[in-house]
Amino acid sequence: MKYTVTILRFNPEQDEKPHQERYSIEAQEGWTVLDALNEIKWYRDGSLSYRRSCRHGICGSCAMTIDGVNRLACETQLATLKSEFVVEPLRHLRVIKDLIVDMEPIYTKLLEIKPYFIEKGPPPSDHERLQSPEENKKLDGLYECIICGSCTSSCPSFWADGEYLGPHAFLKVNRFVADSRDEGKAERLKLVDNRHGLWRCHTIFNCVEACPKSLNPTKAISALKRALVGGQF
Amino acid sequence: MVIRHYRWHTGTWAWILHRLSGMALISYLVLHTWVIHHIQRGPEEFDALMEFVTSPLFKFGELGLFGVILYHTLNGIRIVLVDLGWTVELKAQKITFWALVAIGIIALGLGAYGFFH
Ligand code: FES
Numbered sequence: 001m002k003y004t005v006t007i008l009r010f011n012p013e014q015d016e017k018p019h020q021e022r023y024s025i026e027a028q029e030g031w032t033v034l035d036a037l038n039e040i041k042w043y044r045d046g047s048l049s050y051r052r053s054c055r056h057g058i059c060g061s062c063a064m065t066i067d068g069v070n071r072l073a074c075e076t077q078l079a080t081l082k083s084e085f086v087v088e089p090l091r092h093l094r095v096i097k098d099l100i101v102d103m104e105p106i107y108t109k110l111l112e113i114k115p116y117f118i119e120k121g122p123p124p125s126d127h128e129r130l131q132s133p134e135e136n137k138k139l140d141g142l143y144e145c146i147i148c149g150s151c152t153s154s155c156p157s158f159w160a161d162g163e164y165l166g167p168h169a170f171l172k173v174n175r176f177v178a179d180s181r182d183e184g185k186a187e188r189l190k191l192v193d194n195r196h197g198l199w200r201c202h203t204i205f206n207c208v209e210a211c212p213k214s215l216n217p218t219k220a221i222s223a224l225k226r227a228l229v230g231g232q233f
Numbered sequence: 234m235v236i237r238h239y240r241w242h243t244g245t246w247a248w249i250l251h252r253l254s255g256m257a258l259i260s261y262l263v264l265h266t267w268v269i270h271h272i273q274r275g276p277e278e279f280d281a282l283m284e285f286v287t288s289p290l291f292k293f294g295e296l297g298l299f300g301v302i303l304y305h306t307l308n309g310i311r312i313v314l315v316d317l318g319w320t321v322e323l324k325a326q327k328i329t330f331w332a333l334v335a336i337g338i339i340a341l342g343l344g345a346y347g348f349f350h
Contacts, residue, residue: 068237156245208244209323219322
């Protein structure tokens with residue numbers, strides 16, 4: 001099957017602004033967008049740059065905007081696309097080269113919300129920190145994030161405010177707030193209760209549409225909003 | 234620079250329309266206050282203006298206003314439902330959106346009947 005791939009390319013060392021380049025490729029059955037990019041890079045134009053590592057949807061390196069939606073290149077089958085499609089770097093993140101963006105803002109925001117277990121007292125010396133299967137179940141859909149950046153870079157609130165914490169960070173906040181063992185609930189809620197925090201979410205659902213792991217950051221945000229408001233009474 | 238604009242999902246439409254209808258309502262509020270303030274300028278002036286704003290053109294405008302209010306109210310309810318966590322799944326919020334659109338269209342139809350009958 002023949003495909004025409006249009007890629008938004010930019011090399012800040014040479015180019016003044018991004019430009020598009022088209023490649024026609026002959027794809028084999030079962031190919032993903034990552035396979036198409038590999039075909040181009042390995043046999044046509046070695047200067048094309050993109051991130052990939054695991055090539056089975058778990059490292060989160062290969063998130064990009066494919067035909068106007070954020071997806072993982074390695075998990076997007078060519079068969080689900082039209083014979084002409086567009087590949088662009090994730091939006092509103094600085095382009096380092098071609099499809100590689102600077103993920104620093106995504107990571108910084110994640111660190112801001114203390115993405116680690118907080119316990120006030122000393123750890124138990126004779127056993128692990130236990131929780132019931134029911135309590136553990138509450139964390140389903142919250143811990144599976146692969147930090148690919150698809151959600152936050154699809155979010156109009158993030159486009160408008162680069163300091164917005166972003167859906168990926170809220171999902172992580174709720175991962176700890178909903179954890180029966182964590183004791184940092186109050187300080188975490190405080191961290192998201194500001195003008196670059198929770199309240200900038202306009203329930204647009206772009207993040208949920210984009211998440212390659214089918215997680216629901218909006219659900220996390222709504223739970224956090226209720227926890228915050230509930231805490232006032 | 235981008236080649237293709239980011240895809241508009243149901244939620245994106247809902248949000249953009251919510252913004253636009255919100256801004257329209259604020260502008261209307263200003264206009265409304267301006268019209269009403271004529272009341273302190275005496276009956277003649279107020280009556281003249283009232284005559285003007287009851288012309289057929291404004292009747293259509295009023296129906297439009299009703300539509301805008303309807304949208305903003307109904308989508309507002311949708312957002313509340315999302316924030317309550319009742320319809321926060323991707324599918325549920327879409328179904329709610331279209332269900333409320335259907336309710337809105339029916340209400341608008343009834344409104345049009347009331348306005349022009
Ligand atoms: S290469 Fe690892 S997620 Fe795509």
